[in-house]
Amino acid sequence: MFNLEKFITDSVTFRPVSMFAPDIEANKEKLTQEIKGKKVCVIGGAGSIGSSFIKAVLRFEPKSVVVVDLNENGLAELVRDVRSTQGLYVPDEFRCYTLNFADPIFERIFREEKGFDIVANFSAHKHVRSEKDRYSVQALIENNDIKAKKLMDLLTVYPPKHFFCVSTDKAANPVNIMGASKRIMEDLVMAYNKYFKVTTARFANVAFSNGSLPDGWIHRLQKKQPLAAPSDVKRYFVSPEESGQICMLACILGNGGEVFFPKLGEDQMLTFSVICDDFVKSEGFAKKECINDAEAKQYAAKMGFDSDTYPVVYFKSDTTGEKAYEEFYVPGEKIDMQRFQALGVVEQTTRHDMQEVDCFFKKLEAVFEKEDFTKAQVVDAIKEFIPNFEHEEKGKNLDQKM
DSSP states (O other): OOOHHHHHIIIIIOOSSOTTHHHHHHTHHHHHHHHTTOEEEEETTTSHHHHHHHHHHHTTOOSEEEEEESOHHHHHHHHHHHHHSTTOOOOSEEEEEESOTTSHHHHHHHHHHTOOSEEEEOOOOOOGGGOSSHHHHHHHHIIIIIHHHHHHHHHTTSOOSEEEEEOOGGGSSOOSHHHHHHHHHHHHHHTTTTTSOEEEEOOOEETTOTTSHHHHHHHHHHTTOOEEEESSOEEOEEOHHHHHHHHHHHHHHOOTTOEEEEOOOGGGOEEHHHHHHHHHHHTTOEEEEESSHHHHHHHHHHOOTTOSEEEEEEEOOOSTTOOSSOOSOOTTOEEEOSSSSSEEEEEEOOOOOHHHHHHHHHHHHHHHHSTTOOHHHHHHHHHHHOTTOOOOOOSOOGGGOO
């Protein structure tokens, strides 16, 4: 039987124990003090990172946990997972709601609860493939930025002691609209730091997270379909468990305005094709490398269930928004690499103030109100706000690839 956790340990992160275990142990007293007996609200809690954050927080025995997500099936699995995990504390009040955090229903819950001690927002368009055309671009900016602002305004009514919103490594020197939207989100939420403590985290790919390319290989294998992967894109990886721990540490231990990131060296970067090689081998196959999608699909269709080879297609990246390398911070940001063993902290960076954020949002909404607005107009508006936004339109997106 394929053991995903073991595969991630052996072939992706090469870490038998979480890289953040020493930092959690060293700060156990503070984490317990800030979480035990407290009210927690997690938005987007059914996703890979949100659910891992919940499991990390539950070990410190909060009084209550309210989870909000649009993914009803994901919420059902979250409940089954936490209630089936040996030794994991689940409070009597563990409530999941299938709804949008920008809905009036969420506002009603928030006001009746009179707020929460800890609020963490994981609701986001997180894939580069979210950028296709003007409609998809509008949707991801609406979710990552415009709705996030509505949430921040609501939180000022009953300010939390700790607020965390997940970012991405792609927010540092962004080259795609998803990354740019996350950089905008950082400036947006940090503008509210004067009302309550705000922290965020930029981190790497979460190995086999929901909807990721490696996660897709598991589904392709179940359907006897070929596997595809870029051979030239190198990425940092953390395990699902580590992803939740980064966020918990940033949320609870960070000072207002700080951005956390994992200390990972360039020697720890991997290409997806290398991981795919090991994945095929772990499933008991030798790879059959095909020259294109058509050959791979044809091979898979004729393949018997007793085959000892499996078709793969490796390709050079040629779609809009793919970044050849990853970075967690940029020149000019004040970095602390000493405070934690496995985490670096961006202590200070250049931010737009609330007035500038409001002005930018008005410009964006004015663009979206035009019936014939274009993706290029959105890019131009973002470049005014993020001068180092280097967007290259290649006319091809990930939905056009296998």
